[in-house]
Amino acid sequence: MQALTPRVRRAAFCAALAALALWLTGCGTAPVGTGPRSTAPDTTERDGPPANPPPDLQQVPDAEPRIEPIRSGGPNKPYEVLGQQYVPITVDQPFRQRGLASWYGRKFHGKRTATGEPYDMYAMTAAHPTLPLPSYVRVRNLDNGREVIVRVNDRGPFHSQRIIDLSYTAALKLDLLRGVRTVEIERITGDEIRSGLWRHGDAPAVASLPASPPADAAVPDTPAAPAADVPPPPATSRGFWVQLGAFQQRDGALGFQQRVVRELDWLAPLLAVVQERSLHRLQAGPYASRSEAGGAAERIRAALKLVPVIVERR
Numbered sequence: 001m002q003a004l005t006p007r008v009r010r011a012a013f014c015a016a017l018a019a020l021a022l023w024l025t026g027c028g029t030a031p032v033g034t035g036p037r038s039t040a041p042d043t044t045e046r047d048g049p050p051a052n053p054p055p056d057l058q059q060v061p062d063a064e065p066r067i068e069p070i071r072s073g074g075p076n077k078p079y080e081v082l083g084q085q086y087v088p089i090t091v092d093q094p095f096r097q098r099g100l101a102s103w104y105g106r107k108f109h110g111k112r113t114a115t116g117e118p119y120d121m122y123a124m125t126a127a128h129p130t131l132p133l134p135s136y137v138r139v140r141n142l143d144n145g146r147e148v149i150v151r152v153n154d155r156g157p158f159h160s161q162r163i164i165d166l167s168y169t170a171a172l173k174l175d176l177l178r179g180v181r182t183v184e185i186e187r188i189t190g191d192e193i194r195s196g197l198w199r200h201g202d203a204p205a206v207a208s209l210p211a212s213p214p215a216d217a218a219v220p221d222t223p224a225a226p227a228a229d230v231p232p233p234p235a236t237s238r239g240f241w242v243q244l245g246a247f248q249q250r251d252g253a254l255g256f257q258q259r260v261v262r263e264l265d266w267l268a269p270l271l272a273v274v275q276e277r278s279l280h281r282l283q284a285g286p287y288a289s290r291s292e293a294g295g296a297a298e299r300i301r302a303a304l305k306l307v308p309v310i311v312e313r314r
Contacts, residue, residue: 047107049168049177054122057169058307062149063124065136065193075114075133081158088130095131095187099163100180101139103171104156113154121168127154128164128185136188136198139164141174143181145247145256148173149188149198184248197277239286240293241311242300246279253280264303267296283311 070076076088089095109121115133119125126137135152150170157165164185171177192198244260247253253273260282261268270284284300287293290310297308 047105050106050109050121053168057122057172060122060124060169060173063136063151065149065188065198067190067193068134070132070134075116075155079155081155084158086129086155089132092132092190093187094189096184097163098142098182098184100161101141101164101166101171101174101176101183102157102159102162102180103166103168103176105168115153117153119154119167123167124148124150124170125154125167126150126152126164126170127156128152129155129158131187136193137164138186138188138198139166139170139174140184140186140248141176141181142184144175145245145252146174147246237286238313239288240290241274241283241285241287241313242293242297242308243311244282244284244300244304244306244308246281248278248280250275250280253282257282260304264300267300270296286313 070090070092072090076090078085078087080086104119104127105121108119110118113119113125113127126139128135128137131137131152133153133155136149137152138147138149140147148170150166152164154165157163162180164183166174166176168177174181174183176183188198245253245256247256250273257271257273260271267284272283272285274281274283284296285293287296290312293310297310300306300308
């Protein structure tokens with residue numbers, strides 16, 4: 001047998017090293033779809049919207065808060081992602097945070113979340129690095145005042161400055177699909193769920209709004225009071241009210257009120273800003289019956305392209 005030349009031996013040695021490195025790399029990569037997104041970030045596929053989303057996603061109801069136990073282990077145990085340590089909260093306590101929101105879609109659809117449930121991009125869910133799992137969170141887009149309630153059942157996002165990853169539908173309802181936006185999130189505690197305070201009285205927490213000025217900024221060159229000469233009805237009047245929006249800053253509610261008055265002058269005498277807990281709600285009323293309020297709500301929906309809610313005040 002002819003002896004191998006030094007050149008051939010070096011080539012064989014280099015090939016063996018390359019094969020060994022490739023084998024070790026394969027062993028160090030977690031298989032896609034076998035665990036929570038937080039423990040095995042998948043970089044092999046680009047995320048994005050679904051190819052053919054259902055046509056009625058704007059009508060998907062918000063997550064309905066309910067009491068769910070918080071375990072100290074499982075999805076709430078400390079973990080590490082991309083060299084960063086995270087220690088989840090394991091007690092039922094209030095939590096408020098402001099920062100950038102992103103969303104995730106088809107890349108993770110059907111894969112396991114941190115709680116072990118399959119991710120459904122059409123459900124009202126979200127991911128957060130440290131909130132107790134599961135949690136219910138009110139998310140408000142500070143650019144337009146829209147609010148939704150989501151159930152947090154996953155971990156993420158793991159990007160600097162981003163505080164929450166929303167499902168495709170939640171992002172759609174908040175008008176966040178075009179990029180990251182600044183939001184404020186507020187956790188709904190167990191006490192608020194038991195007492196029903198998360199509803200802020202009889203009113204659902206969400207009213208879908210069209211694009212509007214930021215909720216924490218007054219509209220320039222417009223008076224803060226309603227433009228109509230007729231004084232608004234007292235906010236304590238009994239009957240049925242049509243809620244157009246909810247804002248944390250009163251200036252945001254007044255600015256939106258002026259916008260509505262400019263577009264729907266017939267509604268001006270019926271508008272009032274009602275303060276309930278930490279929210280300022282723009283409502284129209286009172287109406288003597290739910291059907292009468294429903295008729296007004298349909299006119300508002302058609303004119304302003306928003307989804308009002310009907311509130312009964314007794």
